[in-house]
Amino acid sequence: MPVTNIDGVDLYYHVQGKGIPIVFIHPPLLTSMNYIYQVNELSNRFKVIVFDIRGHGNSSFSEKALTYPLISHDIKQLLDHLKIDKAFICGYSTGGSIALDFLLTYPKRSLGGILIGALSEVKDLSLKNKITLGVKLAEWKALKALALSVSFTNSNTGQLFKDLYINAKKGQAQNVKQYYQYSLQYNCTARLNQIKCPVLLLYGEKDKAFHRYAHLLQENLPVNECILIGDIKHQLPTKAAVAVNNFIKQFVSTHGAQNGGN
Template sequence: MAILELEGVSLYFSVKGEGKPIVFIHPPLLTNENFRYQMEELSKDFKVITFDFRGHGRSLYSNQPITYPLIAEDMKHLLDHLGIEKTFLCGYSTGASIALEFMLTYSDRALGSILVSGMSEVSDFYLRKRISLAVKLANPRTLSFLAYAITYGNSDSKETFTILYNAAVKGDARNIHQYYQYSLKYNCTNQLENIDLPILLVYGKKDKSFHRYANLLKERLPGSSLKFIDKEKHQIPTKAAGELNHLIIDFVQLHNE
């Protein structure tokens, strides 16, 4: 177990493989385990870095409220700790919003990004209602129920479910609540044109409610390309791991300095 100590909080992280680094960024409640298939496959060619946000999984509770700028700063500290000057980013769902925040704040530390089922804002009624419900359920009394629902939806097998669920319920409901709550108000859409880095947008063709975000990002991000994965919904890292991994490999190799 690798631990990074940051101002009173301990962050769990994992590094596997050699080559160009890729940092993976998870959504609320989920942990680094959500990228288990990427860690296993991509570490054959790249340095794969995963970590648990403050108050998630094996990382300790944070007295500082969870915000995207705070997570981006933690990522910078992690890169400094590992001696990595620049990295590729791969953010899933709200993790993609954090990748955008990192590129806006620390553009000199990023090589590019793969945004999976991502968004720069939460502006449609359906998604706002879903996240608002998660905010209500992210409390000690109902966290296990929320963890069951989220991890079940992201699982492709009983084994994956067990791994994701056991990691999720280790998190602290207070920080998980803060992450969900912050995602409702985050909006960097008007700043997207300032990101001058190569970006691959990946969405499930059946994830129709997110197509508006896919088109918005494609329109606003000057260096972006858009890929839809057939027959898939939102949970691409686990349920379409093979195709996503191939897309990541091709993207990183294409933009390898």
């Protein structure tokens, strides 16, 4: 199991394939396993990098409270460890907020962004309530129940559900809680115009609640392409993997060469 030690924390990662590098960032409690379809398919053309955020999956507990800047720092350190100068940064759901934070903090290390059902801030009450419930369940150390729910929601086969659940329930309650909590306060909307690299926005056509975030990003990111994927809600990496992977291939092939990708 490949691990790199960053400031005393063992960070699990996996690299597959060769070519232009793409780093994938998972939401709270879910792990790098959520990108299994991207790893298997996209690694035929690109260098796919997945990792478990501190206190999640196979990565060790973080004494430092989880914040997006800390996770962005870990990604930068991971790229240093792998001797990768620049990469595309992909995040799903709140993992997309971390992708935005990385693009803002380390523009010289970024070839572009791929945001899947992502958001620059939590604006609506319904989403705030869902995230707050995640905070409470982590606080009550009810991770198995939470892991069961998120694994079921994001799986499309019995085997994937089992794999997601086994990895999700390894999470450290305190770090999972911190990840959920930070997503409630993070807001980079006012700084989106600083992101000059190209960004691909992917949303489910049926994910109506997130369309406001798609519009917000579309209006404020200087260079972006927004695509709605039909007949699907929020769980695009697993439930619309073929479409997601095809759009990522097109985007990375086009912009990777233009921006000096490996």
